Amino acid sequence: MESNKLWEFPVPSTCIAEGGVKLIYPGGDAWLLFDYYDENKNDAVFNSGIVFDAVQAHRHSSEKIIKSLLGAYDSLVEIKDSEWVAQLREVNKEIADYWNIKHYAIFLDGNGLYEFIARDYKILETKEGSINGLFEVK
């Protein structure tokens, strides 16, 4: 399976900070948010994320039950000749064409493999500090 690297996680994903990765999908767009610490900046914590545009399908797999990293270790990649895209296109070619769907994937150490069928993606601006507290479930 061929993949095209689009973006690299700013630090090794072994440096993802407490709280791990947050996936928010209220419908429409999906937000993959993360805190990380930077070893080269005195372990200061930063937050950033990826927004996937017009998500038509998505899935998350624990790192213990995936068959392949899809070349996506610490990298956002686009899977070329994706079987998943082909299946969805077979189900509804009109919608698949309308959204111009693509298969995106990123593997983050200790967090697993995140995959999205979406039209596009955007990297959020990196900010200092943690977002973890915003999403704590009491």
Place this chain on the structure above:
Amino acid sequence: MIPDIASGKISIENLKQMGIDAAVGDIKYLIDNAYIFSDDKSYSNSQIFELGKRIAGGTAEIINAGLVTYGMAKSAGSISKRITGGLAKGTGNVLDNANFAQKTYGSTFSKDGIKIYSDLAGKPINTVDDLANALKNGTIKPQDVPIDYIVRDGNTLILNTRSSQALTQAGIPRSQWNAVNQTGNQLFEDMLTGQLSRNGLTSAGTPTVRISGGNK
């Protein structure tokens, strides 16, 4: 004999010589008693029996020497693992000289790790400290904490940094760790490649890891 081997009183050279001496003694006995076969009327059943015992005894001594030698090699580290793992370092437990594939680690486990260890303990286990305490008080046993490792280029590399830190913190020697060899498992090999590469490490890894300030 084995304690003497373990203490170094009997070396491998001594062992070889003992096997040779035993075999030579038996052969000498056979030669000295060769007359038995030169005259098929002059031997008795007890003499035949004694010869048979000597031949069997000599063979057994040689086999025994081989088994002891094998036992020594086995105790010095699993032969099969050393072969499949190439020139893995260490002469004791496979993880004795194992290194890490990342430079720092966060104190909090992954979400999956938290669930697994909390289920085992029957109470929340979120951090390395929590797991170390559970190991110390016996709530979680060392065998419940699998440590995946890969042997690459003769180096043994640990994949579960936080779990191994908890075991160390709990004072559990590496010889008691539940080591799981993932060498050759493509998924784990790819994860190791990613960890080493992103952390700027070679296949030698690093012998020490530092807890990060970012997860406190």
